[in-house]
Amino acid sequence: MxxxxxxxxxxxxxxxxxxxxxxxxxxxxxxxxxxxxxxxxxxxxxxxxxxxxxxxxxxxxxxxxxxxxxxxxxxxxxxxxxxxxxxxxxxxxxxxTENATSLDEIVVSASRTPERIMESPVTIERMDTRAIKNTSAPSFYDGLENLKGVDINTNSLTFKSVNTRGFATFSNTRFMQLVDGMDNSSPALNFALGNLLGMSELDVKTVELLPGASSALYGANAFNGIMFMTSKSPFDDQGISLSLKSGLTSQDAAGDNMFYDTSIRMAYAFSNKFAAKATFSYLKGTEWFATDYRNTANGGYTSGDRNSDRNYDGLNVYGDEVSTNLRGVAQTLEGLGIIPNGASALIPNESVSRTGYDERDLMTYEAKSVKFGGSLNYRPFGDDRLEVIWNSKFGVGNTIYQGTNRYNIKDFFMEQHKLEFRGKNFFVRGYMTNEDAGNSYDTRFAAININRSWKDDNTWFGQYVGAYLQGTLGGLNSDQAHAIARQTAETGRLLPGTAGFQSALNKVSSDPDLVTGAKFQDATKYYHADANYNFQDVIDWAEFQVGGSYRLYSLNSNGSIFTDYDGPIEYNEYGVYTQAQKQFLEEDRLKVTASIRYDKAQNFDGNFSPRVSFAYAGGENKNQNFRASFQTGFRNPTTQDQYIGLNAGRGFLVGSAPDNLDRYTTSPLTVSGLGQNFTGSGTISVSGRAAYENAFSATSVEAFAAGQVAAPTNANVSLVKPEKVTAYEVGYRGLVEAGEQRVTVDMSVYYNQYEDFIANKNVVVPFYGDVDLTQTAPVGPGGAQVPLALVALGSGDFTAFQTYTNSAADISSYGATIGLNTSILGGFNLGLNYTYAKFDFDQSTDPDFEAGFNTPEHKVKLQFGKRDLFENFGFNINARWQDEYRWESTFLDATIASRTVLDAQINYRVPKWKSVFKLGGANLTGQEYVSAPGVGAIGSQYYLSWTINN
The missing domain is CATH 2.60.40.1120 (Carboxypeptidase-like, regulatory domain)
Incomplete structure (x- = not known):
């Protein structure tokens, strides 16, 4: 309509x-x-x-x-x-006349002013409409991975995470993504869900990407890099464009599945003063199935199954995280008189876990994205001196997100509305971003609570122990007794595919209380305003700019994610900046740029972010550019770092904003019989403050349990504060000519030094006693005075927390990139780039901290193609290789194997139809790979597209 x-x-x-x-x-x-x-x-x-x-x-x-x-x-x-x-x-x-090289293209993002890539004072990568049309990847967003220094980690078919220069995660809060000036990150998650809710490919004009720190101009969170996606103006690009794309994904686990991707763009300028556009995109397909069933029990990652480990915890199996010690259960039953005295001695002192459900049983793996965007553009004077823009974007979709757990993001909705006034030298804009988590849910808690819906944990483990005891007394050996015990406890199990199982899944996935359900509930929003003015028409001795921004968060999860039990939590942050740029020497060959920004968030002290850069244009035609820069970046703690309060199954997550510590308390936790002598109660709730002020470090508790130390150590967790990076970079861009052969060269070397790196620290909170071990009580036959906290550890009266803090570790990273592009054999385009990335971290300075660099040390990318191999026919090939690397996250740590990926496409233009047909494929070798442990293995993707009038 x-x-x-x-x-x-x-x-x-x-x-x-x-x-x-x-x-x-x-x-x-x-x-x-x-x-x-x-x-x-x-x-x-x-x-x-x-x-x-x-x-x-x-x-x-x-x-x-x-x-x-x-x-x-x-x-x-x-x-x-x-x-x-x-x-x-x-x-x-x-x-x-064709530009001499791609380095002659104009970019804006590097200095907030138009300049040639050749003359940019910092590293910048760019993709325009020509590159998008020529990409061999299934979409322009996938094609970003072919850019120099860029990593894309695939969470699912519809969720790709862009990153540069290391420290990548799927929840990549260190990299910003702007769409027409609007931050495209989820208000609650604090990162962009790839292009799930982003821009239509038909509407993309340019994509500019700045690797490294950019806070001096763009503020908080422009830490590892920032990407700018700019859409086409309805004044400049008019008409109706249509793209029809279809094909199939092929994976061993999922088989062959069709996908469909359709987009339409309509734009028209009614006059010199008024124009409008509308875009619509629809994508539907099947996600990559996650079927890694290796055993992760006891922190391992090994081949194995339920037959080899009774405490089995499969990676993509959920619900089997619920585990307990059989002898402890037997002793409880013995104390209640349910089994005879002394019978607990016949029960093995080992842990078993409940039988879980495979991930593929807990979600449909339906990938879907529906996006609508529109803008009304008004130029009061009939030219570009002033333009008023109203821009609205809506998106709804399904995807999979892997954080601490795996989340089925279903019917996730996000909207953005922007009003902007812009002219040649200024812009003022304000926008609102709002989201609704829809019917999203946590698959781990879905499995746990489906299990509990047909049999609670106490009953299940009690039946297991009782059956094991009967089997042993009846003459069965241990393996036989375990088999009959599990069979007995599993009586009544809901089987995947049955109506009963589906009914239970529907019930828990619509319940936001994680004690009984799994629903991911959220309606968080934020309001943002920013402005910039360039004095170039007022001041002639230098180009001088000023600007600023303001953001107000309103957290609204009804207590299911944040501690907003009694209403939305609001907090704000703001920043102001200035930049001066001056050219020196004959023919303005030396360009010096200096910037400084001040940012202040409500819960933290303010931060200054300076940047100084030098760019020298050598050569007769200024085609030899040398650059050097010093810049800083910072990242404010996210909404979750500050205000999360969540039971993640393996522990409790609690943010460290000062007003959050007492707001969060755990669900009631069972206290052992011995512990009740000190607490006087069978259950206890632990506050978030205890995690920061009365907790042992997790590694020291493990060492204590193994008998390696006399006592665990106080975690001493400090409240989180902004993290900072100081970055140094030198680079060269130029045109090297040897006879008629011309090669463009773009290379850079960088070094980053981090301070107060934001980190999660796992801690253990005893239910009673202090972690300084000053509170003691007589325990045992002799009545010896024993620290209560150690009694709590020995009795199982403790719980795990994940806290949000800063690491005191000395962390640095460094790397280099080089890109070469040329034309050979009469017009074939050949591109080659290499990226090196490394980091230094002394683990002994912070044993509980995982740096999570999550980036291969070496990457090589190759491009070969020709837009006009013969009349109206072109092709392009992209190949990528990267070596193995270590992935660290709260979900699992594991080594990711090296891989080589080949993408290719051929295209044919039909001028009289204003059409381009493209046939292509991604990962044509069929060698499946993963970006991180736990995600679905990425297979091959084949597509055929028909694009009209674009």
């Missing part, structure tokens, strides 16, 4: 506004080859009136302006030409 309305509106307004006075016709060609150029933009200077060349390079421009006036002819990859129109029905022939 919306699409029909917009189309009718375009026709109606167009018939009213297009009153011809002057007509200009012409042809646009490549100055070097003489070939016509389809898709070139023709517009009246400083106005929105324009058109594009057809597939034969011809155009007709009809305007209401009377001669004389100037038209501009532009196209990506070519230098813009201007032609003076002096009469009606004038015919023009325009020859566009």
């Amino acid at each position: 919306i699409k029909k309305f917009l189309l009718l509106a375009f026709i109606a307004f167009g018939s009213i506004t297009m009153v011809a006075q002057t007509t200009v016709t012409g042809v646009v060609t490549d100055a070097a080859s003489g070939e016509t150029l389809p898709g070139a933009n023709i517009k009246v200077s400083r106005k929105a009136v324009g058109t594009t060349t057809d597939f034969d390079g011809a155009f007709t421009l009809t305007v209401t302006d009377n001669p004389p006036f100037t038209i501009e002819i532009s196209m990506l990859g070519f230098q813009t030409e201007k032609v003076e129109i002096t009469k009606n029905n004038q015919k023009v022939e325009v020859k566009l």
Whole structure:
């Protein structure tokens, strides 16, 4: 309905506004080859009136302006030409000169001002519409992985996490993603869900990516890097475009499954003053099945199953995390008189776990993304001196997110609304981001509570012990007794595929109380405003800019994620910055840029982020650029770092905002019989404050249990504060010529030093006693005074917490990249880049801290192709290799194997249909790989697309 309305509106307004006075016709060609150029933009200077060349390079421009006036002819990859129109029905022939290299393209993000990539003072990667059309990946977002220095970690088919320079996670809060200036991160999760709710491929104009710290201009969280996705303007890119894409995904576990990806874009300029556009995208497919059933019990990661380990805890099996010691159960039953006195001695002193459910039984693996976007653009003066933009984006989808647990993100909804005023030298904008977790749920708790719905844990383990005892007394050996015990305890088990199982899954997945359910409930939002002004038309001795931003968070999970039990939690942060840029020496060959920013968050002290960079353009044509920079970055603790209060199954997560510590208390926890002598109660609840002020470090408790130390140590967890990075970088960009052969070179070397790295620290809180071991009581036959906290550890009266703090460890990272691009064999494009990444961390300085660098040390990427192999036919091939690396996360630590991935595509243009057909595939070798332990293995993906008028 919306699409029909917009189309009718375009026709109606167009018939009213297009009153011809002057007509200009012409042809646009490549100055070097003489070939016509389809898709070139023709517009009246400083106005929105324009058109594009057809597939034969011809155009007709009809305007209401009377001669004389100037038209501009532009196209990506070519230098813009201007032609003076002096009469009606004038015919023009325009020859566009191709940029000498891709380094001549214009970027804005590096310094918040237009400049050639060649002259940028910092490292920058770029993808434009030509590169998007030529990518061999199934989507432009997947194609980002072919850029130098960029990592993409695949969480699922529809959730890819972009990262640069290490310390990657799926919850990548150290990397920002902006879409038309709006932060695209989830308000509650604090990171972008890939492009699940992002931009339509038909609407992407450019993607610019800055690796490394960028806080001096872009504030908090521009820590590892920042990516800018800019959409096409309805003034400049008009018409109706359509993309139809379909194919299949192939995986050993999931088989072959079809996927569909459809997009439409409609844009029209009704006049010099008013334009509008609308985009719609729909994707549906099947996720990569996660079927890694290796055993993770006792912190391991080994092959094995229930037959080899009765305490089995499969990686992609959930519910089997519920485990207990059989003899302890027997002693409890003995004390209650349920089994005879002394019978507990016949029960082995070992732990067993409940039988879990495979992940594939707990979710449908339906991947889906539906996105709608629209904008109304108004230019009061009929030119680009001032433009008012209202932009709205809506998205709903299904995906899989792996954090501490695996989450089935189902019917997740997010919306953004922006009002922006912008001109040549300024912008002022404000926007709101709101989300609804929909029907999302935690698969681990879904399995745990499905198990408990048909038999609670006490009953299950009690039946297990009773059956084992009977089997032993009946003459069975231990293995036989265990088998009959599990069979007995499993009586009544809900089987996947049955109506009873599905009913239980539906019930727990709609219940947000993790004691009984698994629902991920959230309606968090934030409000953001920022502004920038460039004084270039006021001050002539330097380019001077000022700006600032403000953000207000409103956390609203109804107590299911955050401690917002009695209403939304609100807090704010703001920042201001300034930048000066000055050119020196003859022909302005030296450019010096200095920036500084101050940011303040409600719960933390303020931070200054300075940046200084130098760029020198050498060579006759300024094609030899040398650069050096010093910059800083910082990251505010996320909403979860501060206000989370969550039972994650293996422990409790509690944020460290000062007002959060007493707000969170655990569910009632069972106290042993011995412990009741000190607490006077059979259950106890532990506050979040205890995790920070009265807890043992987890590693020292493990050492104490193994008899390696006399007593565990106080964790001494400090409250979290912002983390900082100081970055140094030198680089070179240039054009190297040897005869007629030209090679573009882009290389850089960086070194990062981190301070107060935000970290999770696992701690153990005793139910009674202090961790300084000053509180004692007589215990045992002799009545010896024993520290109560040690009694608690020995009696199992403790619980685990995950706290949010900063590491005191000395952490640094360093690396280098080099990219080479050239044309060979009469026009074939060849690109090669290499990335080296390494970090230094002394584990002994902080034994409980995991750095989680999560990045391969070596990466090599190769591109080979030709847009015009013969008339209307082109192809492109991308190959990537990376070595093995260690992945560390709260889900699991494991080594990720090295891999080689091959993508390729062929395309054919049909000018009379304004169409391009593309046939391609990703991971064509079929060698499946994973980005991290626990995610689905990535198989092959094949696609056929038909794109019209783009």
